[in-house]
Amino acid sequence: MRLLVILGALVAGVIAGHRPVERVAVGVVQHARGRHTVADRVGQYGPAVRARLTPDFERTGVAWPPRRITLVGLKHERRLEVYVGDGRGPLSLLRSYPVLAASGRLGPKLREGDRQVPEGRYRVASLNPNSAFHLSLRVNYPSPDDLAHAWAEGRKGVGQDIMIHGSQVSAGCLAMGDEAAEDLFVLAAQAGAQNVAVLLSPVDFRVRDLPPNMPPAPAWMAQRYAQLRTALAELPGFTPLTTAPPPEPAASSADASPSP
Numbered sequence: 001m002r003l004l005v006i007l008g009a010l011v012a013g014v015i016a017g018h019r020p021v022e023r024v025a026v027g028v029v030q031h032a033r034g035r036h037t038v039a040d041r042v043g044q045y046g047p048a049v050r051a052r053l054t055p056d057f058e059r060t061g062v063a064w065p066p067r068r069i070t071l072v073g074l075k076h077e078r079r080l081e082v083y084v085g086d087g088r089g090p091l092s093l094l095r096s097y098p099v100l101a102a103s104g105r106l107g108p109k110l111r112e113g114d115r116q117v118p119e120g121r122y123r124v125a126s127l128n129p130n131s132a133f134h135l136s137l138r139v140n141y142p143s144p145d146d147l148a149h150a151w152a153e154g155r156k157g158v159g160q161d162i163m164i165h166g167s168q169v170s171a172g173c174l175a176m177g178d179e180a181a182e183d184l185f186v187l188a189a190q191a192g193a194q195n196v197a198v199l200l201s202p203v204d205f206r207v208r209d210l211p212p213n214m215p216p217a218p219a220w221m222a223q224r225y226a227q228l229r230t231a232l233a234e235l236p237g238f239t240p241l242t243t244a245p246p247p248e249p250a251a252s253s254a255d256a257s258p259s260p
Contacts, residue, residue, distance in 0.1 A: 041129040045185070046186050049183050050064065060084065061092070062092055062094075063086060068195055069084055069197070070082075070196075070235070071197070071198045073117070073164070076208075077203070077204050079097070080164070080180075082094045091236065097176055097180045099175070101168050106202040106214055106215065108120070109146075109159055111158055111159060112159035112160070114159070117162070117174065120146070120227075121231060123193075126193060127188055133165035134167055135165065136163040136165035137165070139162040139200075141160065145224075164176060199228060204232065
């Protein structure tokens, strides 16, 4: 009965134009499945994650849990690199994961529905233990800088709900597969989401520059790309993936839901 009441309220919200149908559907499914806390998920997946990552932590010499994490999403390379540190010394590369799906093309996210993965320096704003895509980390897009540029250019509806999540489909997010999402979720939860930085770059500026056929971007992106070059150059070396990323599954037809 309670679920029917909630469903009715959500449908009314759609009729009033408050939320897209896709987002309402996700909310109803999540309620039906039951709600979990971040601690619930850490208890559920933490032991397996710790077992998978222990050899990597031993190699880096960083104690579990890390005090600092930097996630580096490379769009062209379709790779997510995880760097960890103890809060005192430099970061160390823990592991690289293939990005299983990421919609859009090279270039920044400018508006809702453009299906773009943002580019720039961000942070993890929160963790969603009840994601429609297994587990997810919410990136703080739009950042204050994104909003300032949108205001200056008269752009409205810049989009939101950019996630790093499980599953293998994406619309403006990074889909990592469920096991990788468990690793990232537990790491972020143990370190504290406020201690997780996110660099989203069109290419790995350590090994290549922007392609000559790069789509046109706003002039202010030149400074943002310079900042990404500097941030990437400060990270330690990495080991590229030895296999090509898998083909990208079809993306969904709308921006990410508010609870992916």
